[in-house]
Amino acid sequence: xSWRNELLAVWAVTLRNALMGxxxxxFFFELLFWPIVGVLSIGLxxxxxxLTEAQASFVLVGTIALSVVNVCQLExxxxxxxxxxxxxxxxxxxxxxxxxxxTLGSWVVGMVRSLAxxxxxxxxxxxxxxFHVLQPGWFALAMFLxxxxxxxxxxxxxxxxxxxxxxxxxxxxxxATVNMVLVLAGIYYPISVLPDSIAAIARAIPLTYFLDAYxxxxxxxxxxxxxxxxGLALSALYAALAHWAFLAAIHRARRTGLLLKMSE
Amino acid sequence: xxxFLGMLAIDAxxxxxxxxxxxxxxxxxxALRGVSLTVERGAIVGVLGPNGAGKTTLLSILATLLxxxxxxxxxxxxxxxxxxxxLRRRLNMASGRPSFLxxxxxxxxxxxxxxxxxxxxxxxxxxVDGLIELCELGPYRRVPYSDLSTGLKQRVALAKSLVxxxxxxxxxxxxxxxDPDVSVRVRAHIARLRREQGITxxxxxxxMREADELCDEIAFxxxxxxxxxGTPGELKRQIxxxxxxxxxxxxxxxxxxxxxPGVLRCVELDGWVECTVDEAExxxxxxxxxxxxxxxxxxxxxxxxxxxxxxxxxxAK
Ligand SMILES: Nc1ncnc2c1ncn2[C@@H]1O[C@H](COP(=O)(O)OP(=O)(O)OP(=O)(O)O)[C@@H](O)[C@H]1O
Ligand SMILES: [Mg+2]
Numbered sequence: 001x002s003w004r005n006e007l008l009a010v011w012a013v014t015l016r017n018a019l020m021g022x023x024x025x026x027f028f029f030e031l032l033f034w035p036i037v038g039v040l041s042i043g044l045x046x047x048x049x050x051l052t053e054a055q056a057s058f059v060l061v062g063t064i065a066l067s068v069v070n071v072c073q074l075e076x077x078x079x080x081x082x083x084x085x086x087x088x089x090x091x092x093x094x095x096x097x098x099x100x101x102x103t104l105g106s107w108v109v110g111m112v113r114s115l116a117x118x119x120x121x122x123x124x125x126x127x128x129x130x131f132h133v134l135q136p137g138w139f140a141l142a143m144f145l146x147x148x149x150x151x152x153x154x155x156x157x158x159x160x161x162x163x164x165x166x167x168x169x170x171x172x173x174x175x176a177t178v179n180m181v182l183v184l185a186g187i188y189y190p191i192s193v194l195p196d197s198i199a200a201i202a203r204a205i206p207l208t209y210f211l212d213a214y215x216x217x218x219x220x221x222x223x224x225x226x227x228x229x230x231g232l233a234l235s236a237l238y239a240a241l242a243h244w245a246f247l248a249a250i251h252r253a254r255r256t257g258l259l260l261k262m263s264e
Numbered sequence: 265x266x267x268f269l270g271m272l273a274i275d276a277x278x279x280x281x282x283x284x285x286x287x288x289x290x291x292x293x294x295a296l297r298g299v300s301l302t303v304e305r306g307a308i309v310g311v312l313g314p315n316g317a318g319k320t321t322l323l324s325i326l327a328t329l330l331x332x333x334x335x336x337x338x339x340x341x342x343x344x345x346x347x348x349x350x351l352r353r354r355l356n357m358a359s360g361r362p363s364f365l366x367x368x369x370x371x372x373x374x375x376x377x378x379x380x381x382x383x384x385x386x387x388x389x390x391x392v393d394g395l396i397e398l399c400e401l402g403p404y405r406r407v408p409y410s411d412l413s414t415g416l417k418q419r420v421a422l423a424k425s426l427v428x429x430x431x432x433x434x435x436x437x438x439x440x441x442x443d444p445d446v447s448v449r450v451r452a453h454i455a456r457l458r459r460e461q462g463i464t465x466x467x468x469x470x471x472m473r474e475a476d477e478l479c480d481e482i483a484f485x486x487x488x489x490x491x492x493x494g495t496p497g498e499l500k501r502q503i504x505x506x507x508x509x510x511x512x513x514x515x516x517x518x519x520x521x522x523x524x525p526g527v528l529r530c531v532e533l534d535g536w537v538e539c540t541v542d543e544a545e546x547x548x549x550x551x552x553x554x555x556x557x558x559x560x561x562x563x564x565x566x567x568x569x570x571x572x573x574x575x576x577x578x579x580a581k
Contacts, residue, residue, distance in 0.1 A: 090329055
């Protein structure tokens, strides 16, 4: 496949997801509602508990990261979910494209959307709680966002794989599993407070490292030696694994007939 | 018309497919039990058979949506399992129960799939416009898919299935639920696709008239096996249903008619005597001669081939 066709297929999916997103007012509302509720409640709680400025920043970073990852991963999962819901999955697997076009195309929309959510939350955090996202500098912020996007890609593709493996009944199960994993990533606490066994899991999650690196600029000593490099390496590893799992799931769905079953 | 005389578009041998579903108790359905099918380039072949016969399963395997358990399947010279990628650009499929993303509009749906097949810019716009015109979707190009009627949805599916200019087209019950007027046009359209562009078409249908009218050849499938194969005419002869000679006679009843050699049975119906014979061309003069010799007045004669529907009913037994 030529580069032109590669980009075109990704662009086709990007355009499709963007159109679907723009058409659904309800999605739009949902997209903003939970992130805003998150930042407000965490911010207010930190005021009630009289946290120091650094501590408040710590938990706000956590809740913002969670929102960004959630919005972005949901969009990545739309790569198959939109078609599963409307029972049109077979058409795109009849076309000469690969799953990379589906996931990358959705990821692009996910990044744009979650970036918009991030800007909004940052503004809200600054206005309501005096929290400044740019305090660590542009580079640190960019790395933090990249970490969120990569984590979202891995999570979203894993959800796609689970759904094509178990059918649409597995939807709820898929969300639950991946969200449980995310909560372990030290969203609201340093992983040093976790029991050893659970900390080991948290250490296997890339987001943990990106959070750690970003928070080190708010006065929390880094728990790892090279958090960003480690986070990137882990992300690459999981991205490859998730991609492979999705590929295998599609392969299996073609064999078992699930692909057809999800299209009628 | 483009001619690919003698070249095979499809060469499937001993294809088997068993579905396993259900948990914890496994259910097995043998959908295909050793199907072999060849289709020449440029032909229209109909796959007929009762519900659950395996028609959709067969088409899905040929279109790379389903992998066969056993057997070899070559489509347009590609192996459907090993060379699926290259094959997919050259074929397409539409079904009578189509579904697309609900809130996308007609033109957006066609354009989306067009891009997946590598079209862009002016070429994509031209193709989308052309297909919208071809499928008479002009007034609906900005209508969301969910707001379309069944027939319009099917036309969108047909337009989508032509977006990559396929050499081979699979149509699974393309006229399901369409009103007669639209069905006629869809059929004319299918015939034109083959005539003008030389597209090879494999279709399934439950409308025998459609199969009779459109198909060069018919494969009859039941219980995952192909039971009969041939032109509609050949099938009718193969089944030995016989042909019907209907007579209006005076006196209306002639008891000895059924005893004439070659006459299989006679029934009276609304003043007509319907004699089923092995071969009308040979038996008609004999019948007339005998009636004449007996002094029976012949007021009217009609000769009818059996309908494909009767062949279907006979085969499906
Ligand atoms: N995805 C699937 N999973 C499990 N079983 C299936 C699947 N698809 C088809 N089957 C089973 O395989 C058999 C053949 O089905 P198929 O859809 O090919 O029939 P068909 O000839 O197209 O019937 P119809 O005329 O009703 O469309 C049926 O018994 C059906 O229940
Ligand atoms: Mg069917």
